[in-house]
Amino acid sequence: MARNLEVPSLFPRLGGSSNDLRKSSSNTAIPSKVMSLQEVNLEKEFDVVRTLSEGSFSKVLLARQQGGGERMVLKAIHCEVTSAEDFSRELNYNYYLSPHPNIVTSYNVAFMWDNCFIYVQEYALYGDLSRHLKKGGLPEAQVKSIATQLTSAVEFIHSFQLVHRDLRPENILVFRKDLSIIKLGDFGQTRPSGVLLTKTTSNTSASYCPPEISELIVQEKYHCYASADVWSVGMILIECLIGMTPWTSAEITDPNYTHYVDWVKRKTLKTPDIFQVFTPRFIRLLKRIMEPKAAKRSKVGEITKYINDEWIIKGSAAVIAIRRASVERHESNATSKSGHRQRYYGKKRSTRSLVALESEIEVTSEHPVESVNERVGKWIDNSLKVSFSHPHHLNVNVGCQ
Template identity: 45%
Template sequence: MAAAARKGSSGSFHRVSSFELPKIQLEDEFSDIKFLAEGWYSKVLLARHTTSDSTVVLKCVHKETTKRKDFFREYHYNYYLSPHPNVLNSFEVAFDTPNYYVFTQEYASQGDLAHLLPKGGLGETKTKRVAEQLAFALEFVHTKDLVHRDVRLENVLVFDNELSRVKLGDFGLTQRVGALVKKVNVRVPWAPPEVCQAVYNEGYHCETSMDAWQLGILIFVCLTGSYPWYSADITDRHYNAWVSWHKRKTTKLPNRFKCFTPRLLRLMRRLLDPKPEKRAGVREVYKYVMDPWLVKGIDPMDLFFDESSSEIFMAATSKPHECAEKTRLREILSSYGIQTTVDKTETTRRICEWLLNSVTSPHRGM
């Protein structure tokens, strides 16, 4: 199997080159192939390379949904960012199959953070470990004039149970700072307000502040096990409550933030600033890792009951028993703003209304 030729150090970091990909059948080069995950544009397989007898991950990018140049951009950036200790290592091997463009990566033995997040969150100590390592990785990405754009649980790969070694992966959406991209397939709970407010299928510019926002959301999710809101849009009352408090229009702290200490709230103010130009960079995390983050005696899970209904806010991660297609469908519906949760108060009201009408209306056929 041929390997991609590595550029010399004098080459431009952003000069993404393409080359002739060797055409192979997976079964000819790999054995013990197992399915790990699938997303909108790719699927991930675990396999053993027959010649070297090493276990690797195969990132298989769908040809139907991905342009060849976009595949090379992801492979290029992932490969040249790999030397960082908190960036998933990409190997110097890429090839072509009838349906996929493929490149190889290292295997994270503990999987991704989405599957390890327990109900109620990771706790303070482990969350701090994750936050500090991701801030370190993103800071490196930003020094290369790049924006990751997809910081979320599924893209944090874990190598030990204590989360002392995690790595940022999936550079499929990575773009240069200032690049104009279209708004498509947005993962709503993770998206910053400037993306949520953009018109679907129209352009917006990539900025490092987007990664800072997603890092703030990830810290919140790791501490509580839930999202702070469904969408960073003023039509979402939970987000609207945050904006009102953030702008000091009210002194009432949003209920879902009441388990956070004043120091963590200060960090959240900086990372989750609705105005991207005022948002702090990812380095801000370093200032707060030695401070307490959670208020003692308050269980984060107790804060996620809606005051007007018995709805529990949408879980932060897909449950292990949910199939990939169901998860993918839910994400697509959410990206179009279609509600995927049920307001039980409204359901109860309709049932009562139906029962009342059934009792007061004349019975047919009598």
């Protein structure tokens, strides 16, 4: 018989609004207790529809309860690569934070199967945000919608004195095709603010990692703070707007990053090429949330003050040049053997002409151009839509009560 996980009642997990939860967060710690899970025969409890993704030590399955019901995601992590303590931490953080409308719902269900830890989440029909990033960037209105939702989710996490530590497009799931509903997931790297950590090669993706961590050597100790998440959010917004990140890594060995630092410190008056497409107001925001010194960096809530401002200089030559460079970068990634975006954009795509880019810039806010990945991923769009009418009352005969 499957043994249930124990859910502490002191935390306001079910019912109430996210504002109610935020008010209680200052004096309430999210529990991260180690649990003992029973081995369960997955085939007897679930109908596995298909494997969404699979690595050497983990897999994500799309399934539904035996006898019908809504689809859900089973996240399986092999016991060889994670401890019961780490699995419990990720499950608890995701479960207790999921009442927020922009955080992926994690159900109170967990068990063992095939030497893997497994827990259950809601299914994002349209995949992750990286699938939706267009060559040349998304329309500004969509980016602002993403910014509002992501800021709300990250601010909520920070209100519990937690740091996500792995903010990137791949960990932002899309629930509507127009990006009007996105949710933050993957809490495997989440830790309490101020905790002492050791840098590993898998801490976070290099492009989104802040300089105070990027510049450390492997195995060097450091304290994690919410300011690291703020930097990552800034990087995500830039990539959403122009279709690429401004540098490969925030290290002194990256010339694009060092140029940015010199510009922020006023050692040079030349604006970095990528930043020339942004309005003065948006540049002011970026300098605040992407301040190289973590202690001087603004909080993530600073973004909401600039939502009503223009972010992109529409129709300028700089915009056209940067977006053209973004197209060329995507084409290069698509034809490379190891480029992870190859499966989204295809192996052979002709670069759009400068005239086409100019046309796109003029109409992008009102008539968004359909992205190539949306056409390539039509099988997702034609999938059966999911309706979570009661997301926190999942009746499964394994897991928690």
